[in-house]
Amino acid sequence: MNNIVSRVAGDAVPSKARFRPLSIDKLRIDGFFGPRLDTICATTAFTLFERCINAGMLDQVDPDRPNPGVVMPPEPSNTVTTQMFWDSDFGKSIETAAYALNRERNEKLEAMVDEVVEAYGRLQQEDGYLNSWYIRIEPGKRWTNLRDKHELYNAGHLIEGAVAYYHATGKRRFLDIMCRFADHIGQVFGPGEGQLKGYPGHPELELALVRLARATGEQRYLDLARFFVDQRGQQPSYFDEEARARGEEPGDFHFGTLEYCQAHKPVREQDAVVGHAVRAAYLYAGMADVATEFADDSLTGALNRLWSHLVDRNxxxxxxxxxxxxxxxxxFDYDLPNESAYAETCASVALVFWASRMLGRGPNGEYADIMEQALYNNSLAGLSLDGTQFFYDNPLESRGDHHRWTWHRCPCCPPNISRLIASVGTYFYGVSADEIAVHLYNSGTAEIGLESGIVNLTQTTGYPFDGDVEIGVDAAEVQSFTLSLRVPGWAADYELSVNGAPVSLQTENGYLRLSREWQxxxxxxxxxxxxxxxxxxxxxxxxxxxxxxxxxxxxxxxMEEVDNGGDLNSIILPDDARIDAERSDILGGITRLTALxxxxxxxxxxxxxxxxxxxxxxxxxxIPYYAWDHREAGAMLTWIRREQET
Amino acid sequence: MNNIVSRVAGDAVPSKARFRPLSIDKLRIDGFFGPRLDTICATTAFTLFERCINAGMLDQVDPDRPNPGVVMPPEPSNTVTTQMFWDSDFGKSIETAAYALNRERNEKLEAMVDEVVEAYGRLQQEDGYLNSWYIRIEPGKRWTNLRDKHELYNAGHLIEGAVAYYHATGKRRFLDIMCRFADHIGQVFGPGEGQLKGYPGHPELELALVRLARATGEQRYLDLARFFVDQRGQQPSYFDEEARARGEEPGDFHFGTLEYCQAHKPVREQDAVVGHAVRAAYLYAGMADVATEFADDSLTGALNRLWSHLVDRNxxxxxxxxxxxxxxxxxFDYDLPNESAYAETCASVALVFWASRMLGRGPNGEYADIMEQALYNNSLAGLSLDGTQFFYDNPLESRGDHHRWTWHRCPCCPPNISRLIASVGTYFYGVSADEIAVHLYNSGTAEIGLESGIVNLTQTTGYPFDGDVEIGVDAAEVQSFTLSLRVPGWAADYELSVNGAPVSLQTENGYLRLSREWQxxxxxxxxxxxxxxxxxxxxxxxxxxxxxxxxxxxxxxxMEEVDNGGDLNSIILPDDARIDAERSDILGGITRLTALxxxxxxxxxxxxxxxxxxxxxxxxxxIPYYAWDHREAGAMLTWIRREQET
Incomplete structure (x- = not known):
């Protein structure tokens, strides 16, 4: 056993300074998210695979199939093919399927995953290299355009899929394939002589390598993640030199600025969230993971500045x-238009990733509040209640012409929101050697390994529609540890009791920290x-x-037109109007708000x-924003006109 | 003398059913517009020529100069050259200079115009053809791409310049050149066998031909204008066939739809304003001119539908x-964002053209009100008070980063707004055989020829800041005619008197029609x-x-930040707050509005x-919208937050 985690999934023994998530196999989710997960098991996990395969992805991955060549997307005038990141679509789909299989074993789904995994096994090169675009469509060009071509990004998503599949099923095949590729990457890239000094154009591999390290206990994956983080934005620019080596002008690319991929300066000098939103949050998530694992406060400082820039202005x-x-x-700062908001589902999902990793150094409501806000609103809206349709962009106002897609030319969001919801339980808890931080509330159980032993937690709650949370703390024997319960920043009031007796306790960084001998x-x-x-x-x-x-x-x-009529901007809500909450069975069961x-x-x-x-x-x-666009098509409005009096 | 007008400028004897504008030489403008015209005379007219010549336009026009070839615009990544419509920039600049010369003869300016005119004279081909792009940059390709290449559009602007220069100076040289070209166009295009059935991709020539007909008295120019109007949008599409003849797919062009240039269906079947705004309004202006000259009610019907679609929704x-x-x-209808409003200066200028021509069938406040609104607001904002800077797009809200340009890669707006203001007097009156309609109020004089004789009108007013208008009606002898005075739709109240005696009179279509024997x-x-x-x-x-x-x-x-501080959207104007008007000397003299x-x-x-x-x-x-962005740079807001009470 090394100093990271054991090789056995879920059998982690974290250190005191590091709060890590539980692996999927230690969690059982009911309550609000239960039906969403059942839908993913029954529908979405299959849907993702079928749509990936229909798009031709397996033809590209499987060397036993005829080479598909470059497949143009359906829109006639669209010249962008997202084919070069098909591996990532498969990676995220496998990851989703893994979580579904963890919840409910399904032979058909497992066979679908195994077929893809075996194709990747056959595709993998002798030296461990694995990328379906560069092996089958552009052979001989590997590692020539890290900036634009998603090569390391794809590796990251496949690694995440492999880790999840391993935790969910115990099967090592895909994990072994991806470890071989990760080891190959670790030979090609690194600080040593003759190694490339590059890093992902689209960050993602950084956080994936941390997950791989936690699953395998291999320090070298952490070191590689740190290398990519440290190397990013150093001068002279790797991306510029790489462009010149291709005979291109450095600035002559998509958006023409290294801000687009957050490679404009070293990460520790960055203080503004810039460029492509998903890239940004994936990078910061990877930075936060590295900061946690290496206790690197110089990264934490940069992360705090970036966090403030996002949360306070953008x-x-x-x-x-x-x-x-x-x-x-x-x-630019404060540019938050509502109707034209892009607010990509993937960016909000990535913010959940980032925020969850900001909790790696300890419970802090500042991060958990935003994680919850991104999860329950922008992210959750991304997947329809029936598990078959997906939002790509998420405006806060619509004339009625914005709807979820069945699929997308660039299908990054469907498997991304699916894997997030399917693994939502892994965001509930942060666990160190002697502390359990409960970040999010939802009915279900968790098996948590502390230094002191195993603790089984059972949450019972109607959250987020009901504010009462009961937590059963079932240690196998008497154990001393801290149970920290988040009091959301939005809660004007709260009551805490242990075994029925009220407890008066101040929050620390937004958490009630109960340190005691648990019976x-x-x-x-x-x-x-x-x-x-x-x-x-x-x-x-x-x-x-x-x-x-x-x-x-x-x-x-x-507000939706179906409930309120059209011209939603004709409606004025006086500041003194009472807001009533009422339960409703519509939309899978919600609490509605009404007002005069x-x-x-x-x-x-x-x-x-x-x-x-x-x-x-x-x-x-x-109605809750996440549930909009499920009934009769019509206008939607989040920011409602107000007046002091009307 | 034929049935249109005399050959002598300003000596027009219009028929009763047709209301035509005065030519520039019959007008003297003081009052509000006086200083603006003085600035154009002293500054803008020269500025336009200098900037055109600096851009290389004379090199392209003058066959005695080295051929400039294709001149790329300054922006490095910009691949559009507007060089193919440089003739139009010269046409509009000459037109502006002509109006300036009419106001105040200036040898230097006249010499600049004559130099360009002579260059065009040398450039003109044996057969009368005249287009600097096709003669010098793409020889041999004339009339192969009417849809995209502005060939007939350029002709129109040169014709308008020639007419204006003729009226202002009496010199026929440029007019003769352009008549030769117009005659050549009339040979190439027309209903006859062997003639091309095309029409301008960018409308403009239609209305220019009507101006040419009115200046020369030649019916054939009216007939050619009507041909272009009638032919537009007929099936099979000329533009599609022309594209195929070039070996191109019909839809494979800028925006890919014939709506873009209003050629998607015959004009009489059109009922929605679509596509490129300037093209649209130029076309409708030409249609209205043709409707006036041919008393064509089938065009009027279409025009009324188009007018409503614009005014009621867009x-x-x-x-x-x-x-x-x-x-x-x-x-799409009702899409009127404020901060991102394009609202091109040229489009608003074109709307003044269109509205003024909708008055060709008789005085009607519906059109004159909009003409006035477009003139005094969006259009007038387009030229800085010092006559040197120009707005291209005209947002109704700004964070402080929107300013007038010195010039533009596509310099259509600078000479367009300049020629409009320089000729603003020609929009004041509509004159038929026995009626003078006063559409706009501004101090100055006009010499008007009616069937009954010459009438000299003298307006004295501080309009638009003062609502009192005195009109001296000085007929050389006693004459019977109708003087129609517009009562703007916005005027809640008005008082009319003749020779000091109050007159009680109802408006007809927004005009007070005084029919009497004038002394x-x-x-x-x-x-x-x-x-x-x-x-x-x-x-x-x-x-x-x-x-x-x-x-x-x-x-x-x-509201501007310089007067009100920043964050203009923090300001709420209660519905019951009194609005005070006060004179101020700033910004050339304005009336400000203030409120608590x-x-x-x-x-x-x-x-x-x-x-x-x-x-x-x-x-x-x-402050008046037209005067914004003249002081310290800052935010601007037109639509102010309101509440019933605050």
Whole structure:
């Protein structure tokens, strides 16, 4: 056993300074997420595979099949092929399937995964190299364009898939294949003489290598992750030199700036979230992992600056970011348009990754609050309730013409949101040697290994619609450890009790830290105040001025035309109107918000008039943002017009 | 003398059914527009020529100079050259210079024009053909790509320049050159056997030919204008066939749709303003001219539908249209974003052209109101007060990063807004055989030829800042005719008197029609109510909801940061706040609007908060939209947040 984790999944013994997630096999999820996971097991996991295979991906991966060549996407005028990152689509689909199989073994699904895994096994080169684009479509060009061609990115997603499949099924085949490739990468790239000094154009491999290290206990994968992080943005620019070696001008590429891929300066000098949003958050997640594993405070400093820049200036209330479709990313501070918001599903998923890894140095509500906000709103909206349709971009306002896709020319989001939801339990807890931090609340069980022994936690709650959380703490024997319960920043009030006795305790960094000798059968109860809240935006966010958003618990609410009629911008919600919460069976069971607002009416068809619109009282209904676009197509609005009085 | 006009400029004897504009030499402009015209005479007319010549245009036109070849625009990554429509830039610059020379003869300026005219004279081919791009850069390819290459468009602008120069100076040289070219076009294009059935890809020649007909009295130019209008959009598509003849797919071009250039169906079947905004309004202006000259009600019907579609669904309050930079044009109904508004200066100028020509069948406030709105707001903003800088796009809201250009890669707007302002007097009056319609009010004189004789009108007014208009009607002898005075749709109240005696008269189509025997020395007085007005937008225009715009007379007002501080969207104007008007000497002399509003303040730097912003009373100041961006750079806002009460 080395100083990282054991080789046996879930049998981790983390150190005190490092909070790591549980592996999927130690978790059982019921409650709010239970039905979503059942849907992924029954539908989405298959859907992803079928759509990948229909797109031709297996033809490219399997060397026993005819080479597909370059497959053009369906849109006639579209000249971009995303084929060079098909491996990543398979990686994320395998990862999703793995979590589904962990929940519910299914021979057919497992056979589908194994077929792809075996194809990758046959495709893998003698030296361990593995990339279906460069082996079959552009042979001889490997490692010539790290900046644009997603070669290391693909490796990362395949590694994540392999780790998940190993944890879920215990099968080592795919893990072994990917370890061989990771070892090959570790030979090609590194600080030594003759090794390339490059790093991923699209970050992802960094965090994947940390996962691989945690699953295998191999320090060398951590070292390689750190190498990529440290090397990024160093001068002279690897990407520029690589471009010149190809005979290209360095600036002559997609968006022409290294900010696009966060390689404009060394990561420790970065202080603004820039460029492509998904790349950014994947990089920061990898940095946070490296900071955790190496206790690297110089990375933590940069991460804190980047975090503030995102959260204080560039984050949608839904937990999405990256407003612009042009670069799929950032523009300028406070640029948060609602109707044209790009807010890619993958970016919000990546923010969940980043935030969860910011918790690696210890529980901190600042990160957990944002993780929860991104998870329950922008991310969760990405997958339809029936598990078959996917949002790519996530506007906060729609005229009724924005709907989930069956698939996408660039199908990055479908398997990404699917793997996140399928593995959602792994974001609930952070575990160190002697502390369990409960970041998120949802019914289910977890088997947690501490230095002191195994602890079985059982959460029982109707969260996020109900604020009462009961936690059974079943240590096999009397154990001393800390159980830290997050009190969300949004909770105006809370009550804590242990075995029925109220406990008065101040939060530390947003967590109630219960340090005691735990007895088998102990019960902790936390009651969180779920009073609906009005949220106002900084005046620098001009589209939100004169507007209010509604939240209850972690959920952002929106109005849909089907509940409220059209012209949602005719509706004004007075600041003093009471917001009522009521349970409803629609949309899989939700709590709706209603209020007595007023609606302006417009006489005639003129474009402009000198008479202010007349007003009538109108009851409005808002639903959770994640559940929108499931009924009759129509307009949607998150930021509602407000007035002090109407 | 034929049935159109005399050959002598300004000596027109129009028929009763046709209202035509005065030629420039019959007008003297003082008042509000006087200083603007002086600035054009002293500065802009020269600036345009110098910038055209600096761009290399004379090198392309003058066959005695070395051929410049294809000159790439300054932006490094920009691959569009606007060089193929350099003739139009010269045409509009000559037209501007002509109006300046009409106001104030200047030898240096006249010599500059003559130099260009002579170059065109030398360039003109034996058969009359004249286009500097096709003669010098792409010889042998003339008339092979009417759709994209602006060949007939260029002809139109040169013709307009020639007509203006002839009226202003009496010199026939340029007019003769352009008549030769127009005659050549009339041989190449037409209904006869062997003639091409094409029409301009970018409309403009249609209205230019009507101007040429009115200046020369030649019916054949009217017939050719009608041919182009009638032919447009007929099946099979000329543009598609022409593309195939070039070996191209018909749809394989800029924007790929014939809607872009309004050639998707015959003009009489069109009922929606689509595509490139400038092309659209130029076409409709030409259609209206043809409808006037041929009394063609089938065109009028189509024009009325197009007009409604624009005015009722797609017009900015500033009189701009075409919200999208992508196609420089229309998108979908009610799509009127403020900050990203394209609202090209040329489009608003073209709308003035179109509206003025909709008055060809008789005075009608519906058209004159919009003409005035487009002129005084979006258009007028296009030229800086010092006559040297130009807006291309005209947003209604800015963060402070939008400023007038010195020049532009595509310099269509600078000479377009300049020629409009320099000839603004020609939009003041519509004249038929026995009626003078006064569409716009501005101090100055006009010499008007009616069937009954010459009438000299003298307007004295501080309009648009003052609503009192005195009109001296000085007929050389007693004459019977109708003097029609427009009562703007925005005037809540007005008073009319003749020779000091109040006259009670109902408006007809927005005009007070005074039919009487006019005596030398008659004086008419019209007092228009200029109380500031609040304007509200149809709820389908979502960005304007919860907002109000301020107008006074024809002027739209906006707030600038220099007067009001930043974060203009923190300001709320209560519906019941009094709006005060006060004269100011700034910005060339304006009337400012002020009101007691309130301003929200935000504590701290958080992006979101649960506390509604606090409010303080704040006096706001608004200036005319046309005058913005002349002082310290900063934010600007037209649609101001409102509340019923604050």
């Amino acid at each position: 984050l949608y209330i839904t937990g999405g970011f990256g407003p612009s479709a042009r670069n799929e990313g950032l523009t 088998p059968g102990d019960r902790v109860s936390l009651k969180l105040d779920l009073t609906p809240r009005r949220i106002f935006a900084n005046p620098k966010v001009t589209p939100d001025q004169g507007r209010v958003a509604l939240m209850r618990g972690p959920l952002v609410y929106c 607002a007023c609606r302006e009416s417009w006489a005639g068809n003129a474009l402009y008039a000198e008479t202010a619109p007349a007003r009538q009282k109108a009851r409005i209904t808002a | 017009l900015y309050i500033t009189g701009g249209f075409g919200p999208s930079a992508r196609n420089e044009g229309l998108t 030398p020395g008659d004086r008419v007085s019209l007092k228009l109510d200029l109380t500031p007005r609040r304007i509200f937008a149809n709820p389908k225009v979502t960005p304007d909801q919860g907002r109000v715009a301020l107008m006074r007379g024809p002027l739209v007002y906006c 509003a309130c301003r929200e303040s935000w504590a701290g730097n958080a992006l979101y908060a649960e506390t509604a912003p606090a409010r303080q009373k704040a006096r706001i100041t608004a």
